[in-house]
Structure formats: C-alpha cells, structure tokens
Amino acid sequence: MWEDDELDLLLSSAMGRLEHSLRWKQTNQPLSSLQVGEKFVTVVFDLPGVERDEVVITCTDDRVSVEAEVTRRAKRGSRVTEGYARYSKQVVLPVKVVSEKGTAKFKNGMITVKLPRRVHRPLKEPGKRLRLTA
Amino acid sequence: MSQTSPRVRIVEFGPKASKPNVIVGVPEAGLVGTIACSFIIEQLKLEERGYVDSDYMPPVMVVHDSVARLPVHIFGKDNIVVILSEVPIMGRLSLEMAKEVSAWSRSVRANLVCGITGAPSKEREESQGEGKPTVVGVGNDMKAMEALKTSGALPFQDGVVSGFYASLLKYCTQYEQSSIVLLAEAMAQFPDPAAASAVIEKINTLLSLKVDTRQLEKESEEIRMQTRELMQQTRQAAEQSDRATGAYR
Numbered sequence: 001m002w003e004d005d006e007l008d009l010l011l012s013s014a015m016g017r018l019e020h021s022l023r024w025k026q027t028n029q030p031l032s033s034l035q036v037g038e039k040f041v042t043v044v045f046d047l048p049g050v051e052r053d054e055v056v057i058t059c060t061d062d063r064v065s066v067e068a069e070v071t072r073r074a075k076r077g078s079r080v081t082e083g084y085a086r087y088s089k090q091v092v093l094p095v096k097v098v099s100e101k102g103t104a105k106f107k108n109g110m111i112t113v114k115l116p117r118r119v120h121r122p123l124k125e126p127g128k129r130l131r132l133t134a
Numbered sequence: 135m136s137q138t139s140p141r142v143r144i145v146e147f148g149p150k151a152s153k154p155n156v157i158v159g160v161p162e163a164g165l166v167g168t169i170a171c172s173f174i175i176e177q178l179k180l181e182e183r184g185y186v187d188s189d190y191m192p193p194v195m196v197v198h199d200s201v202a203r204l205p206v207h208i209f210g211k212d213n214i215v216v217i218l219s220e221v222p223i224m225g226r227l228s229l230e231m232a233k234e235v236s237a238w239s240r241s242v243r244a245n246l247v248c249g250i251t252g253a254p255s256k257e258r259e260e261s262q263g264e265g266k267p268t269v270v271g272v273g274n275d276m277k278a279m280e281a282l283k284t285s286g287a288l289p290f291q292d293g294v295v296s297g298f299y300a301s302l303l304k305y306c307t308q309y310e311q312s313s314i315v316l317l318a319e320a321m322a323q324f325p326d327p328a329a330a331s332a333v334i335e336k337i338n339t340l341l342s343l344k345v346d347t348r349q350l351e352k353e354s355e356e357i358r359m360q361t362r363e364l365m366q367q368t369r370q371a372a373e374q375s376d377r378a379t380g381a382y383r
Contacts, residue, residue, distance in 0.1 A: 031365055033259070033323040044262060046324045048358035109355065110262040110324070 048109040065090040142234040146184035160219040164320025166252030169330035171218040180209035222371035232301030240309040247313035252320030267319040277312040285340035327354040
C-alpha cells in the first residue's frame with residue numbers, strides 16, 4: 001500500500017503544463033544545466049527560436065545570466081500576428097570563476113557558457129606527513 | 135478492464151486491436167519517449183482508443199484546444215497501439231503502471247511491446263545535440279532479440295535499465311510478453327527531438343512504418359519550446375524520486 005508521505009510528496013509536487021510555444025508578453029525562464037568540472041564550470045541555456053543577435057549573456061565571478069527579447073511576425077494567409085517574448089534567467093554558481101576568461105558559444109538556440117574556475121595558489125609548504133599507526 | 139492491479143486502470147473504448155505492436159512512451163531523458171510517441175500518433179493519424187488512469191497519477195490535466203484531458207492516453211489504428219504519457223511517471227506509480235501495461239498487452243495478445251526512451255549521454259550534452267544519436271536496444275526473449283536485430287538498433291551489451299522501462303521489461307517477462315526497449319542517446323536535461331527522430335527511424339524499420347522524421351526536424355524548435363515545462367517537471371520529478379529512494383545518480 002502507498003505510504004502516506006509518498007502520496008503527499010506526489011500530490012504536492014506542483015505540476016502544471018501550458019501548451020503555448022511562446023508566452024506572449026511574459027518573461028520566461030529558459031531551461032539550463034550546470035556542470036562543475038575540475039577546471040571549468042559549464043552552463044548551458046536552451047533558447048529555441050531565438051537568434052544569436054537577440055541574446056545577451058552576462059557573467060560575474062559567481063553567476064551567469066541570459067537575457068533575450070524576441071519579436072516575431074507570423075503571417076497566416078491574410079492574418080498577421082505579432083508576438084513578443086522575453087527570456088531571462090540567472091544561474092548562481094557554486095564555485096568562483098574567472099569571468100573575464102569566459103566563452104559563450106551559440107548553436108541552434110543552445111548557448112554553452114564555459115568559465116574557468118578560480119584557482120587557489122598551491123600551498124608553499126608540503127603538508128605535514130602523518131604516520132600511520134595500527 | 136484492469137487485469138492485475140486495482141491501483142491502475144486501463145479503460146478502452148473503440149475497436150480493439152488484434153495482436154498489436156504496442157509502443158510505449160513516458161517522459162524521461164530528452165523527453166524522447168513522449169516526443170517520439172506524440173509524433174508517431176500525429177503522423178499516422180492514430181485514433182484515441184482509451185486511457186490509463188490511477189488515483190496515484192500526478193494531479194495534472196493536460197489542456198489541448200481548451201479541453202482538459204487525462205495525461206496518459208492510448209491511441210491506435212490497424213495493429214499499432216501507442217501508449218503516451220504527458221506527465222513523468224515515477225516511484226510506485228511507475229511500477230504499477232508498467233505492471234498494468236504489461237498485463238494488458240498480454241491480454242490483447244500483443245505481438246511486441248516496444249518501450250522508447252532516451253539514455254542520458256555525456257557526449258551529447260557536451261556537444262549540445264550535435265551529430266546523430268546512437269540507438270541501443272534490449273529485449274527480453276528470443277522473439278524480442280530477433281526484432282531488435284531487424285530494427286538495426288545496437289545491442290545493449292552490458293549495463294542497467296532503470297525506472298519505468300525496467301519495470302516494463304520485468305513484468306512483460308513475468309507475463310511472457312515479448313518486449314524490447316529502444317534507448318536513443320539523448321541530452322538528459324533538454325528536450326531532444328533529434329534523439330526522438332533517431333529512435334523513430336528504428337521503429338519505422340522494425341514495424342514497417344513510414345513516419346517522416348524530416349517533419350520532426352522541421353518542428354524541432356517549436357517542440358523544444360512547447361515541451362519546456364514538461365522537461366522542467368520531469369527533471370524535478372526525477373530529483374524528488376532520487377531523494378525519496380536515496381538513489382545515487
């Protein structure tokens with residue numbers, strides 16, 4: 001039988017789904033992923049339908065943000081609709097990075113931001129060696 | 135009518151398929167299962183034949199053209215049946231639904247149950263979806279292995295299948311129902327229509343269908359936009375499920 005808290009967990013996970021491809025006149029949060037490697041932090045944003053010159057990526061030592069404004073005119077027969085959508089998201093990084101050395105690649109609406117991690121200077125002295133006792 | 139589980143109901147209306155091939159898609163890595171099944175249904179103009187429901191289904195109604203509908207439906211035509219879920223299926227529901235789908239397939243004397251999903255791939259994540267995803271497959275009996283060979287999917291030599299599709303294979307085996315699962319290399323965290331395309335090509339070969347994947351490629355951007363929320367929900371559901379079971383990912 002279902003445990004009560006399993007059921008609660010299930011029912012409390014807020015799930016809703018909207019069908020629109022672009023939410024007109026609202027700010028959307030694009031999907032993103034964050035990967036922390038040994039030397040680099042990689043953040044990927046997914047902005048389908050957006051052109052390269054419509055995106056602005058900004059980064060500081062501890063966060064990366066994306067902003068994009070899209071205006072599209074769609075023509076279907078004699079009807080012309082103009083839609084506007086705004087994407088905005090800020091990703092806080094769990095480690096410090098060197099923002100000046102960041103790179104951002106755009107491909108097909110996916111933006112990959114690669115930031116080198118801030119390296120601490122290695123210890124001048126080797127640590128104290130501990131003797132292993134039984 | 136429900137076969138084995140009082141917790142999950144499969145309700146059918148409309149003509150019953152005879153010895154169908156049952157394709158099953160639920161949202162997982164890259165939303166491959168959902169995107170692929172949704173596209174197959176649209177392209178082959180499959181008719182609605184029923185739904186899958188449970189008191190333990192997430193409290194979600196999917197809205198299409200202002201009509202509120204249950205999230206898991208059955209579509210079919212001739213001898214193809216597609217079971218499509220538009221919500222993530224996790225935890226206990228995942229087990230119970232896999233059990234019920236397996237039992238139902240056996241009861242309609244299905245030729246083959248084909249689960250389609252994505253396998254998270256580091257390479258694909260790193261290249262942001264560039265290149266053609268590989269499709270691997272796993273089967274549960276001789277007939278399934280033959281089917282896999284026909285499809286052209288690479289055999290999945292060693293490893294683990296987990297979650298809904300693992301339960302599907304398990305219960306199909308228990309009920310002596312031939313079944314395969316096709317997994318396309320996919321981006322785990324973003325909708326991956328190209329991965330869905332790759333798996334549809336294998337289904338086309340396997341079941342002699344002519345689903346045109348070029349249309350899927352054209353609609354790729356729109357699909358990524360439309361499924362953004364579902365991807366977010368799927369990621370959250372996976373995290374919650376991991377926390378609940380203490381699984382290490």
